[in-house]
Amino acid sequence: MPALTTTNDGFLLHGEPFRILSGALHYFRVHPDQWSDRLHKARLMGLNTVETYIPWNLHQPTPDTLDLDGLLDLPRFLRLAAAEGLHVLLRPGPYICAEWDGGGLPYWLTADPTIRLRTSDPRFTGAVDRYLDLLLPPLLPHMAAAGGPVIAVQVENEYGAYGDDIAYLKHLEASLRSRGIEELLFTCDQTDGDHLKNGTLPGVLATGTFGSRVDRSLARLREHQPQGPLMCGEFWIGWFDHWGGPHHGRDAADAAADLDRLLAAGASVNIYMFHGGTNFGFTSGANHHHAYVPTVTSYDYDAPLTESGDPGPKYHAFREVLARHAEIPPTPTPAPTPKLPLTTLKLTTSAPLLSHLGPAVRATAPLTADELGQRAGYVLYRTTVPAEGAGLLAFEGGVGDRAQVFLDGAPAGVLERERYDETLPVHVPRRDAVLDVLVENQGRVNYGPRIGVPKGLLGPVSLDGEPLRDWDCHPLPLAEPPDPTTFAPATAPVSREPAFHHGTFDVTEPADAFLALPGWTKGQAWINGFPLGRYWNRGPQRTLYVPAPVLRPGSNDLILLELHGTTTRHAHLTDTPDLGPAGS
Template sequence: MVVVSVRSAHRKRYALLFFSITGIIIYRHFRGQPESMPINRSKGFTANSSQFTLGGETFRILGGSLHYFRIPRAYWKDRMMKMKACGLNTLTTAVPWNLHEPEKGSFQFYGDLDLETFLLQAADLGLWVILRPGPYIGSELDLGGLPSWLLRDGKMKLRTTYPGFTQAVESFLDKLIPKVVPLQFKKGGPIIAVQLEQDYGSYASDSKYMPFLKEAFQSRGVSELLLTSDKPEGLKNGGVKGVLRALNLRTWDLKDERFLEIMQPNSPVLIMEYWTGWFDSWGNLHHCFPVEDMTASIRQIMQRGMSINLHMFHGGTNFGFMNGALQNPFYKSVITSYDYDAPLTEAGDYTPKYQMLRDLFNRYHNNPLPEVPALRWKERYETAIMYQHLSLWDALPFTHLPFKSKTPVNMENLPVNNRNGQAYGYTLYEATITTGGSLKSGNNIRDRALVFVNRTFIGTLSFKTTELTVSDGKEKRTLSFLVENCGRVYSGEAMDNQRKGIVGDILLNDVPLRDFTIHSLDMTSTFIDNLYKAPWKSLPAKPSFPGFVQGRLFVDGYPSDTFVKLPSWIKGVVFINSHNVGRYWNIGPQQALYVPGPFLNTGPNQVVVFEEEESDLKVQFEDSPDLGMSVDIQ
């Protein structure tokens, strides 16, 4: 093994240096070489005229994507061991800027975001690493992994050399890159390559941007091979001089290979993203890619001697409000599950794809593959006992202080979170009216609003529904809009226009509403913890919604993975012991949310559900997933 996993950063680097100096014996994963022998650390991963080499020896990437931020830390090693047992030698992971720097200048690299420990665990298991530090990573994340506070700048141009963007990028890289430089291959670590950006050729709005990134990484000490990753149509505009171009695709086509040869002659081929499945969005079916079709494509790629990275090998979960959204042909938000129909399921279970890949990749190893790790038990727990209720209106004193404004203010520009604005969740906008009539939102509700008059629900506004009727009345009444950020678009030109909440005027009888009181309900773990101090009431026979319902799940013995199911609830968010498990919505396809065992405690567990519309108050816990009706990807 390359390194040992120790806690402090200082001891990590000391151990890494020690093993590098002593010429440690490491695992090898390519045919024609013993699988355990000394390696030359002075020569990194390189692309010669017809083949890749690592340490001066022929090397073929058999890789898979695994996102640490979509997996509980306690399960990192389990997923890596399953990757190793499948015959893979390389792990690819992305770095989500928005999670690591949630507020400008405030960085988080601990707990489930402890990138260094994740990389050291990969090394400890004999896996090489391709690191995707972005700054944009796509990955169907909110804003493609970029922090929402960037949008406080009304002139912001993301993924360009606009000074407001590059300055923020450099500040983030100043913090990130020193953490990974000591973990590079030539310094004794597992990182053999670093990817710049993601799919930039499909966007390519600034010819100076990719050279800027190349210099930004190299000037901070990144010395391993740099690469880009694009769909075939983006190869021309997504590359940068001196950086390897890699491909993203699902079905291999000879014309794609020939086009890559034109763009990058005399070079081996790396399929950086071979799509093993696809993601899902609310209101659609669950996407599946037949194992037979996947097998045929991968065999063809392998027979042509190419390197491959399976995207995703294990998808994981969009816990909290992590999910992004699609823009074309119209707005659709990505679901909580990121199962991706990958070889490993969302909960880390094996699929027929896994077994097929293990059989295939086994042919490219001289020694037998490791034993397949045992699966973790899934538990069907008793239905949670829900016993308390808190209306949305009674929860308001436990949010951020309300903000008053003449005109609506979008989430990102609210004066909350140390003036970084609101990133995720819901925002309540309230104004006083003295008449009824036609309420028109245009395209200024982002993304969905429940509308109330004197706290009585009158309808929903969204990009589909932009007009409601308000009943007549001359007395003063409160008109309320509970607006949900359903996920920012994660790719394309629309990213610059992903401010959420109410982003422009709302008209009542063609007159703009004015004088708003705005409440930020970001629903962080701190917010949920504060709610425990609120004046909860015993659960009435017919509780009012929107509101919170609280109950308990009892766990006997060591906690197991489970799946929370809400068959007669409409739309909302589930919190288990203050962990935001994710969104649910009865339009599907997803019908159950994954709850990892590490989120649970032995004994009583606090269950809080925020429901928008109505419920039968039954919170079930099943032992199997339910991703809804499926459709095959063609």
């Protein structure tokens, strides 16, 4: 019998009445050395449970491997939650959305366009089953049935917004049960339209996702499910940002009032997000409704606990609401984390990106990043142009997602998927000039029918109608930055080509900080080899979060990959984030 069971209108935990007061906290968006701190602050706010997705694409980077190390050490995260006295809601997908690269689906699976994703296509369900065969054995000791903290497990994720293949959902339910999951199963769907009808299963608890109109949303949930607990599986209290868009926020009093309405109705809740964290490295996703729009590095989400783990206005407001409906710890609200003093550092060495190319794959026409076996990062495509003079480069199918074009090393233009760019007028300086096309994967679509769209160059390239052939395709996954000892002293005050830049700075005592890069354009940042993520002067985000555990006493290394150009050789560590104008 599962530890968490349902009654006509609520939950029982080990036979006693229980209300789920949960907050979303994604272990893979938080430095592992900060997991304990974030979990402790969740309990101090008044939560008794935390919820997390599981990103299939990172845990199974290739079909035959399972990664549970470092940022992905989910068993450790579950042990820490249990030590803090928190229960856990586990959401293994296989699809998670989460504004996460590809919605968590692995590129090696979505690269096959004939596989019908998130359906009962046996090629898809077979891949899911093989993943669960690897994932679940190390997690079973952490289920409540074995004395662990996990009290419930989700089946798929907002499936009603995507499809209506009930046989697929039944397969997932059976796959979880047959592999030892005894705990309560639940689904999670928006309460509008047919989402609940299409995304739920008989005998599996249905929960709703919404951020406002609480009474109407609960009424629709009750209409669909006449008996059982009312629960908001995702109570949206903030939102995420896209590059070039506004920075989103939500008034704390408004969100707290809706939380109060939800709890006053007797419902359980999972606050999305309690602590958003960061899309480190190349992990942010993208949306594509009318146009492709990539998500920023920060996943602060205007959550109660900020990206750097500080209690924000919602933390205090939600704690007051929770105290009206449940007993909460009397401990005072935690103080903000220590921050580094303002530090300015100089980047003194550099190396052209094109000097760090990996081995090439030769092909008649450009290969996509997926065909090259690359989940994220960049691909450099190189060929020669047989004619000189003015012409029109045509990229059949466009680019995925942003291409910088060079002729004999000189910038010739940029194409962006956001603008549906497929052509570029150029002037070829000479016959057999070298054409380089550097394509950046800015994040795989995480929601809707365009999940699985490939990256890189998406078709043949021609000049004035004549196909260009014989391409060298250089994958640049950049899972780690290059060794800075190979860089040369930077002699020029500015840089105008894609290049790595390196500098050092001293730290007396590690503390949180925010990397500000005024004068820089677009690229990636690493500190001591840790991937902080993307920066882009397009905004709204202007700083990158630097977790204290990334730093070390004494000398520290900063490496930037600047894709365009910089007017400065300096970078700054500040004590204040800049995610864009507040409240926009």
